[in-house]
Amino acid sequence: MTVIGRPLDRVDGRVKTTGAARFAAEHPYPGLAHAALVPATISRGRITTLHTGEASAVPGVIAVLTHLNAPELKPAPKVTPLRLSSLVSGTSVGYLQTDEVHWDGQPIAVVVAETSAAAREAAALVRADYAPAPAMVDFAAAEADARPQRGNPLMPGEAKKGDAEAALAAAPVALDLRYTTPPHHHNALEPHATTAVWDGDRLTVHDATQAIDWFRAHLAVRFGIPAADVRVLAPFVGGGFGGKVSIWPGTILAALAARATGRPVRLALTREDVYRTVGGRTPSIQRVALGATRDGKLTALVHTSVTRTGRVGGLPEQVTSQSRHLYDAENIFLRQSIVPLDLLSNTSMRAPGESIGTFALEAAIDELACELDLDPIELRMRNEPAVNPMDGKKFAHRMLREAYAVGAERFGWHERDPRPRSMRDGRWLVGMGVASAYHPSWRFAANVTVRLSADGTVLVRCGFQEMGMGGATAQAQIAADALGVPFEAVRVEYGDSALPMSPNAGGSAQTASVAGGVLEACGRLKRSLAAMARRTGGDTPETILRRANLPYAEAAAGSDTRFGRISGQVRFMANLLREQRRWVKAASGAQFCEVRVDPDTGEVRVSRWLGVFDIGTVVNAKTAASQLRGGIVMGLGMALSEETLVDPRTGRIMNAGLAEYHVPVHADIPPIEVSFLDDPDPTMPLGILGAGEVGITGVAAAVANAVHHATGTRVRDLPITLDKLL
Incomplete structure (x- = not known):
């Protein structure tokens, strides 16, 4: 290995340090509206009355969504380790679907306005009357x-x-x-944020998530649409540390508000919002x-x-x-x-x-x-x-x-x-x-494609998450050594649910998991090139591809078909149980x-x-x-x-x-x-x-x-x- 182990600079370092990188709350859309949350102020009970008149009168307010007028939301899937994407559910609450309150800080309304300032001003004017119920909130006493x-x-x-x-x-x-x-509580450099856009029944979400594929599956369930009609993008995430593994109210309600108003909606949490609506x-x-x-x-x-x-x-x-x-x-x-x-x-x-x-x-x-x-x-x-x-x-x-x-x-x-x-x-x-x-x-299943072009460049594609730890740099180093090409010849695409599936960035497992897929795909690619060389001749990938009159050769690890995902999950669980019996x-x-x-x-x-x-x-x-x-x-x-x-x-x-x-x-x-x-x-x-x-x-x-x-x-x-x- 000539590249692995070297202290190379991050491939995304320049765009981040110059401000060129766009995070979840920085994607522009025509007609973009802004949303703000209204938190509950009791720990348990029911809302008896919501006073929204003053909020609705604020100039620039488009809508005040509550349980009385919000679109339907499907229940959260039942959590089970047999379907890992179900673990992404931050809570089981149907946001804005009932008058029930389950914790102090639960969103009970969402204000959508032309500007962020107007949304926050109006949100502060929403008042609620409650019928409180007995609540246990004292950990030591419990x-x-x-x-x-x-x-x-x-x-x-x-x-x-x-x-x-x-x-x-x-x-x-x-x-x-x-x-x-x-x-x-988490205090990532980038607070949670979501920009949600509907195109008919297709949903695009820019989100500060460290679980792209799981977010996609969860949003599909909650909005009753096929997973293929949901796209989650998170090429840059400003820190996660576990707080962005689960899907919290802000993400769901941004998409809900976008569907209700027919406008692209951005919901960027304040620091206080993070404490009130994101678990710690x-x-x-x-x-x-x-x-x-x-x-x-x-x-x-x-x-x-x-x-x-x-x-x-x-x-x-x-x-x-x-x-x-x-x-x-x-x-x-x-x-x-x-x-x-x-x-x-x-x-x-x-x-x-x-x-x-x-x-x-x-x-x-x-x-x-x-x-x-x-x-x-x-x-x-x-x-x-x-x-x-x-x-x-x-x-x-x-x-x-x-x-x-x-x-x-x-x-x-x-x-x-x-x-x-x-x-x-x-x-x-x-x-x-x-x-x-x-x-x-830990190691989870990760699907990867690797493409070697006739000009000697390599493209690695996998929908993994980059939260600042240098994931794209590490995988480029791994692919460079696996294929025997310079580090500078490798480009990595990531951060998009349209790419081959990756597990979430959690459990310190992402690097090893994606590396397993990269190595498998590179191995298949080298075997394919060797077979091609036996037919057409050539002693380098570039000459092999030119003699075969091909612009590139590509190989994959794993499959994103429905059967491929199920079989990958089965293989993961079987491998996990087998290895747990043998090793620590x-x-x-x-x-x-x-x-x-x-x-x-x-x-x-x-x-x-x-x-x-x-x-x-x-x-x-x-x-x-x-x-x-x-x-x-x-x-x-x-x-x-x-x-x-x-x-x-x-x-x-x-x-x-x-x-x-x-x-x-x-x-x-x-x-x-x-x-x-x-x-x-x-x-x-x-x-x-x-x-x-x-x-x-x-x-x-x-x-x-x-x-x-x-x-x-x-x-x-x-x-x-x-x-x-x-």
């Missing part, structure tokens, strides 16, 4: 009502090996700890209990969690996922429980489950190391398993020992005095902490953190960071490092500042915007060093394990562990704010 979640092939449920509770009671050293994490990360309550011998061998590991969903949707999170695989405990018990609340559905947020699950597990491991007076890395290495602890399956790829060895040397871990409050830099207390990073690796696949790593804490104010500053990661083959060193740094930055926000504040009386989000929801800024971020082991996993396409989500895992725990080392104070409830250290 903990006792949580019930164990059911497992499925994509997300296992309860797991048990031996008798962990008995082993815990008998252990020479035992800890039984409780950790909590708050709700979190669930809060969690976690118990981690560890039993060990005096020399640090784990005899018991108990990890349980309580998270929430909405009554109208949301998926459970795999909070205990990493606890199935990271430590070789003799007895293990894992359980995930959920409680439905009268709140907007939760949704995926970068490493759902593992990001908050690693906080609790890795902080607890650090606490046990302190109890045993052992170095926290040494404790981890004494319990590093040779095979999967739960069932003895082989690890397809696991290099945590190597990651810790490399990281400890580069970070200067040997300089750490293990005693809390023992290290200072002037008046600052200095602490160092570590944690393991872990995220499962995951990206992993070691996170090293240094903090400085002001002893008088409790101010925490992360001063240094090193992450050493086993992500399999590194396709592009520059974009992979950027992905991992971004995950670490997001994890620092989770550790130190981010928290969605929900009023436990009303269910209303009280800090719905960047003024009061505190994401990290440049001044909060230290130099972040990222290192790869760059060793391929032989069971994955091109050896790729995935880099999008593993970077955030373990980050919050590493910070919490470093803060304890600096101050002697354990913070088990995120975020780590000043009041918890004073």
Whole structure:
């Protein structure tokens, strides 16, 4: 390989940095109208009266759509892992179809106007009278009502090996700890936006989505038209992180408003709209209990969690996922429980489950190391398993020992005095902490076509999503090496449902999934050229095609026919179940953190960071490092500042915007060093394990562990704010 691994610039870098790239809210259409949402102000109940007269009188208003005059919308499909596109349903609500209210912030009206300003002015004038109903919105108070979640092939449920509770009671050293994490919300650079256009019964949607094909299928169901009559375009998406996997009210209502008015309609959410109508990360309550011998061998590991969903949707999170695989405990018990609340559905947020699950597990491991007076890395290495602890399956790829060895040397871990409050830099207390990073690796079916022209250029076509991670660049590198052509000769078309089907950009699976299709199509193309050469002669693709009098040769992986899609789904599920019986696949790593804490104010500053990661083959060193740094930055926000504040009386989000929801800024971020082991996993396409989500895992725990080392104070409830250290 001569191209794969190189730190090449992104192929879309110039159009993005010069402003030439058009995002979902930037596509012009003749007669374009603008829409704004009117949110409900109760958590549960019915609308008794809607006052829309003042709104309708605002100059430029075209229509005020409510449940009394909106076009018909079909019900959302039932969620089932057997039809993956059904997982895109953000909620099960029929927007503007009934007078029911299911969460504070649910859209109860849409104003369409000639300008965005007029639409927003009018939306603020719509008033509603309600008949409220009793609502449960207090997560902490609902903990006792949580019930164990059911497992499925994509997300296992309860797991048990031996008798962990008995082993815990008998252990020479035992800890039984409780950790909590708050709700979190996405704040992508580009807020959600949709431009919807109807041409008869054909719908075109420009959307900020990371699930193009699934959006297409969902819109077809909701509007009762064939999927072939829906086109979804998303060539540029300004960040997603899971928040743009599901289809939320804004997308549906933009298309609904366009159908009702006969005009192209743009609906761009404000930051507050995003909080009110787009799901975020669930809060969690976690118990981690560890039993060990005096020399640090784990005899018991108990990890349980309580998270929430909405009554109208949301998926459970795999909070205990990493606890199935990271430590070789003799007895293990894992359980995930959920409680439905009268709140907007939760949704995926970068490493759902593992990001908050690693906080609790890795902080607890650090606490046990302190109890045993052992170095926290040494404790981890004494319990590093040779095979999967739960069932003895082989690890397809696991290099945590190597990651810790490399990281400890580069970070200067040997300089750490293990005693809390023992290290200072002037008046600052200095602490160092570590944690393991872990995220499962996935691969889904992806259809790809590859065309090699007689002039030596290559066109790769696949409807995958580009949210800033450099997907088109990576796939061009893969195709260039597979066909033996220069990187500059490859062009990639993506971001359009009219292209061959791709899975959503989620689960850190897109690069490996599309790579599998690219490699398959390139292999078929090379075999086709070889057969052609035997007939006509020629020793290069260009001469072969010229002698055959052909402008190009093309090959495909997968099929977008109805039968092809069904068979692809069947193959995916069969392959998933087969591989789950044989292997455990995951990206992993070691996170090293240094903090400085002001002893008088409790101010925490992360001063240094090193992450050493086993992500399999590194396709592009520059974009992979950027992905991992971004995950670490997001994890620092989770550790130190981010928290969605929900009023436990009303269910209303009280800090719905960047003024009061505190994401990290440049001044909060230290130099972040990222290192790869760059060793391929032989069971994955091109050896790729995935880099999008593993970077955030373990980050919050590493910070919490470093803060304890600096101050002697354990913070088990995120975020780590000043009041918890004073």
